[in-house]
Amino acid sequence: MQNQNQTIQEKIQMAQKYKEEGNIHFKNQDWKKALTCYHKVFLYINGLISKEDELAQYSQNQLVNQEESNIIQQLKCQTYGNMAQVYIKQQKYEKGMEAAQNSLKICNNIKVLFRLAICNIELNNLEQAREQLLEVQKQDNQIDISSQLKQIQIKEAKQDRVMAQAMKKLFV
Known part of the structure; x- marks a missing residue:
């Protein structure tokens, strides 16, 4: 699935693709497939570190610029928010709460x-x-x-x- 040789832009594009695919499954009320897609978003964007991060110099991961960092933060915020809604639909309220809290840590x-x-x-x-x-x-x-x-x-x-x-x- 994820290739170490992928560029940052390719990883972000794949993450956005999975988020959109998850949204389609959500609209079709296929909660399991929606969650699977939302989880895949994080497989692509977790580990990408902003160049402005104080620990960036020690990182073995790919470093992102400010614009890419903003896109990643927005993607994480939206994806966690979407996951919270799926968990609510599934009546898994503790997981919904956790996803919502993760989203709110990133953005209001x-x-x-x-x-x-x-x-x-x-x-x-x-x-x-x-x-x-x-x-x-x-x-x-x-x-x-x-x-x-x-x-x-x-x-x-x-x-x-x-x-x-x-x-x-x-x-x-």
Whole structure:
């Protein structure tokens, strides 16, 4: 698959090709093939190091210029964000959270923050989810978060009922 003799540009082009192929599989709801393609993106771009990196002088890897570095960072950000959405579709919320967090470490993306909030709702990290949703709305008030906030309220009410039942048993 990956050839050490490939140029940086060829590696970036292959990574972009796999990301686009993954997007097609996503649209066709073939989650497994989409994830496979998204993982292949990283096979091509991991290990490419910016010339500006302080450790670049020690690297055995290929060094990239600033423009290539920007393209790679954007590709990583988008691919992790896409992976988060696939994991949400598969109801693998912990993996979705991890992918979303990886994306957000690279760049600020409102859609990815929204996906992270969805994962947190499903994993009952309700306070984090609420904060993330409010940040989403603050950054883009066109995004409707009302159904997710309602979901949080329902889950909190259920948790309150469970807690009340447990307390009742303690003091009987």
